[in-house]
Amino acid sequence: MTQNFERPLTILILYSVFCFSLETLPNLSADTRLFLKYSEIVVVVIFTCEYFIRILLSPKRLRFIFSFYGLVDLIAILPFYLAFAIDLRSFRLIRLLRLIRVLKVARYNSALQRFSKALFLAKEELAIFTGLSLILLYLSAVGIYHFEHVAQPEVFKSIFDSLWWSVATLTTVGYGDIYPITIGGRFFTFIILMIGLGLVAVPTGIVASALSAVRRQSE
């Protein structure tokens, strides 16, 4: 029976997430604000009903309440009721938790487990990769700081600003707000990127071989 309610509830979650986004738009009319407010109340009421129905229908009620999805369901509706009691300033941030509802969409999906199994199989290598990446990020920040601090003291102010450059560069995002201009800094960037892109290639390979292993096991 709960199966039939999954789809409309998923749409309701996506609808409430969309309303949450709309509320952040500047210059909204009073009518729209009112509509969004009532919309929110209706959504929370439905989710509250759903929460209590789930408790009533589950064979082991206490176990459901303290299970992961039970707690997610509770946290998804609690902020609305607490908003009347506690300070309104923190209201918006608490509401973020409502997004955890979206996770429920994939609740019954078995393929997600296969993926998490592959991640578990490769967790040691992924930890090393993450560690090496962090070290490379830090070393490249220190390096670029020494190359560029004199030439651009206002851009590469400290190692923390250089770290921001490292993140934007090694992920190849490259916003263009901070980049080297000296020959040394540019050559250093080249070396760091050659190493960094190689490092990015490794986890791709790790995940690929882990997924093949999981698939072979299940066959």
Add this chain to the structure above:
Amino acid sequence: MTQNFERPLTILILYSVFCFSLETLPNLSADTRLFLKYSEIVVVVIFTCEYFIRILLSPKRLRFIFSFYGLVDLIAILPFYLAFAIDLRSFRLIRLLRLIRVLKVARYNSALQRFSKALFLAKEELAIFTGLSLILLYLSAVGIYHFEHVAQPEVFKSIFDSLWWSVATLTTVGYGDIYPITIGGRFFTFIILMIGLGLVAVPTGIVASALSAVRRQSE
């Protein structure tokens, strides 16, 4: 016999696509415009002939007309004739459908089927990946909005503007029109990118292992 006409027809398709691009150039001379117009008429006439020859040559005529390629052939020539009857404003947009002709180039290619078979094999995992990516995109937009809205109210106006930042950042395009400047926002960007790049690595692995499986099956 139809085999011999594939190559010149493909060239004709590419030629008409090139003409379509030329028409968008500003400051075209009246002569060029006229040439492009007549060029278009010739192309449509040839494609119309081709369409009727295909119908005549196919053993089951009705089946061809309602097959995928039969409909594509029809849609590729229809806009030209409809342009005389209906409103001229929507003229340009209808013409876009003509580009579907390009798809016909790969019509007889068997390797495309192997690729689509691999996609079918991995469709469940790819759906999950797409879902997770969308959730991450939205969550990162909400997060950066809360970090940067106060510091840059004109850049991170609403969650919709933040979503644009999410797209440009997590795909590592990084145009540089919108980026975080606060320490919190930059650190958040770093965390999001570490997760996001990992998420991108997964479908690569999925497609790789699916393609290996398809190749092993066909051997």
Add this chain to the structure above:
Amino acid sequence: MTQNFERPLTILILYSVFCFSLETLPNLSADTRLFLKYSEIVVVVIFTCEYFIRILLSPKRLRFIFSFYGLVDLIAILPFYLAFAIDLRSFRLIRLLRLIRVLKVARYNSALQRFSKALFLAKEELAIFTGLSLILLYLSAVGIYHFEHVAQPEVFKSIFDSLWWSVATLTTVGYGDIYPITIGGRFFTFIILMIGLGLVAVPTGIVASALSAVRRQSE
């Protein structure tokens, strides 16, 4: 015997390439220019000697002259001598051919063959991927032109300018000289990038599985 000369000749090639780069520097002193000129003469003389020694030492002389490396060796020295005879304007561009020398460095490397074998094995899939990428590039250019032309007529002037946007965006380079500002254009960019990044993931998987196949064959 020729084996012993490979290393110094490689260094000489790299040296001449470096000199070629130096010549493009603006504000070079007359002394440096003279040094680079004499340096070039010495390099060409050595390569000319090498070319004739290779001809003399090879058992089948005519076959060497018309082999790939024989022709590369000739083309690498010819521009220098032709520069005296023909127009000096085209001098610089002809010199570019000298860079083909660098290819000689990997001449004896057997691993390069394994790599080219993998590319040959996957050539059908790579051709399809290239075709699909080109179609996607063009379709995204047409799409963004219709979304952004009205809002930014000076940036998205024609489909050719939009194609430049497509290249910079789908390769995730994102220089930031051209980007969408309308909601429609941004949403279209998001859709195109989701498809485009998936398309990029495929050849990675193809090459990976082809390399595995080549390695398994050689074991």
Add this chain to the structure above:
Amino acid sequence: MTQNFERPLTILILYSVFCFSLETLPNLSADTRLFLKYSEIVVVVIFTCEYFIRILLSPKRLRFIFSFYGLVDLIAILPFYLAFAIDLRSFRLIRLLRLIRVLKVARYNSALQRFSKALFLAKEELAIFTGLSLILLYLSAVGIYHFEHVAQPEVFKSIFDSLWWSVATLTTVGYGDIYPITIGGRFFTFIILMIGLGLVAVPTGIVASALSAVRRQSE
């Protein structure tokens, strides 16, 4: 026994690295500077003790001193003591070596060896890839110089500036400080990127198949 001290020592290393970053912040108060100075002294004293305890506890003392980790331990504390004797200018740069301490964190990790074994297995292919990438980088710099030098003499000044463009473009970072504006240059960029992204896909595949081979061997 040494096992129990690994965790606090790792935290101490990360703490000293964090202090090193803090020192580069501009406008630090005198108090903070003093605290960081004393903090540094305490850290070095602890690491000095650790170094001598390690020597005393190791069965073959001379062998430990001249082992890789023995030398890293020494280099990590030496700069502090040498800073009193030699010129203070080079002080900051010598300190960078202290970061090698971070490598000690992963000392006992066996998975790192599996990764380095995969790199060793694929070292020939990775060398070729690196070589091909460098050649492509240089050729693309020469090409873009000839396309863009006339149109943008101040941006594409020499081949060295063009090389910076090549690095930023082929790694898809794309800061946006230097990009082509001519039709020829943009088309050239497109061709180079199609080849370049293919080249990047290869090492990913190489590492993936090498990692699979290593995993199969260890099973």
